Amino acid sequence: MFFDINEYYFYCVALTQNITKASEEIHISQPALSKAIAKLEQKLDCQLFYRNQKGVKLTPAGEILFEGVRQSMDIMDNTVKQISQINYSDYGEVNIGGGDDLFTYFMIPVIREYHNLYPNVIVKETLYSNSEQTIGSLLQKDIDIGLLNKYVECDRLEFRKISEMHEVVVAGERYAALAKLGTLDWGMLTEFPILLHPRITHTRKLFDDKMKEIGVQVKASLEVGSTTVMIQLALEGFGLAVVSKEIAQMDNRYTQLTELPMAQPLDARDTYVAWNKEKEMPSCLRNLIECISQKSK
Template sequence: MFEQQLLVFKEVAETQNITLAAKKLHMSQPSISLQIQNLENQYNARFFDRTNKGVSLTRAGKVFYDSVQAILNILDDTQQQVSALDEDKRGVICLGATLTIGEYILPHILAYIYQKRPDIDIKVKIANTVSIDQDVLERKLHIGLIEGPEPDHKDFVLHKFWQDELVVVVPYFHPWASRNSITLAELSHERLITREVGSGTRKVMEIALEERGLDPSQLNITMELGSTQAIKQVVYAGLGVTIISALTVARECDQRIFKALRIQDSPVYRPLNILTLSQTAQTKDERYFINLLQDHKLLSDIMSKDYCSMNDKAKDKDTKVG
């Protein structure tokens, strides 16, 4: 009951609106108000200033909010540790990944884990960097795999596990396809297709261009799209060029569909990072997953072998035997 009151308080404090909090918690407004009133009576303090526009934390409410955050975090960690003691229970890892990692790196890793550790279930959310950062901060996800600049929050812990290069990608029939590199000055005259604002790829590109003396606003950006696959389709149609991860076009470059050009002024690299919270205890399965990512030799081996195809062949064999 007390934990429920704390969850109600936290939701009201963060939404600053009792109606919205009620919707998110699937509770009635009177029930929400009663829970808050009971807490205030219990501590003999007023936690919220109420107006027609909503509610806001009082000084006492701000102090109580910090304590509530800490208590709920401890309860969540305790639940994770107790669950990990149940040897008969399948391990579950809830992680988030940005689009490039989720589409082009994670499938290899998941296929490897499926083969080596079938006792682990993995639930994955694929979203842009801003969304994954927020979910890790709110403890909806325990592990985030992100690209782009380091998120600015004191509770985040970041560890690099891979490095990616951003390249200029053109269709193979483009006049630049006979080249291996391009200058930023030349790039500013082409129609550019980019990812949406909030994407790690977009942010890294803008920072890199600014560091090299080119204002991103000078680029002729004609489309902003929410997925790498959509960008590739548009570039393939000859509607522009793009700056994206070399990982995402490796296969198409081998098939002579695209040509990837390095930025001549200086290559643009970005780290791919593991994002966790400093206050969150990890289960043994989460530690296994993180240790796997940090084993660069093993990860390189996983990336070079097609475990997805190996698993498909194993399934076919089992089907034929059965």
């Protein structure tokens, strides 16, 4: 923060490197501005500018003071920005973190509606590989809202269920004939290449736990983090794909796939939106949470 107005005058002169130009920009007479600089130099007991016919140039002491005042200006700008976010719902910035699939399935329709209501709010997207990374960023207050495939007990976080997902096995033309065999056992599918989510994801962990419960060992021929890519690989015959039906159905190519009937369907799983209760919540963020709540009903 500024100690006195003379530091602000100094900052303006340093930016323009010309006292006359600075006086015109801040609407103060040139003699008054020169007097303010001289008063500041007297206070600090050092010379802040080298003066010549073309203008002024910072001395080493002036450069040190300029950097300090610049940081104060940045702090002030950020403070004003935070205040505006609290008081004005039409402005601000929100940062949403999560996996690519949940963004595609859930947040795109929400952001579309939110942007229509609050076009001046900047919405940023931060992608993470798994829910653990998203939770970590929420706790560090790096993001405002997190999209999660799991719920965790944490007093610092507020969770809200947004949807229920169902994992299904789909096949492209190469393996579509398997559906004609009727209800399939998981053991039968181990004879074919299978596309699964990466091991670090919660979705994959639930799948592996289910296979362990059934007593079947399924080894992924490919681990793919994106449902969009998984659909493409399945269509090209790389193998069967285990996908979240609700997400996969948003892809127009899903109709080209065949869903295989399984004797032991995978358990449904819940997805959540969460935020840090200790993080300041401006109006623009509260409004986004309201849009999310409406979408999840």
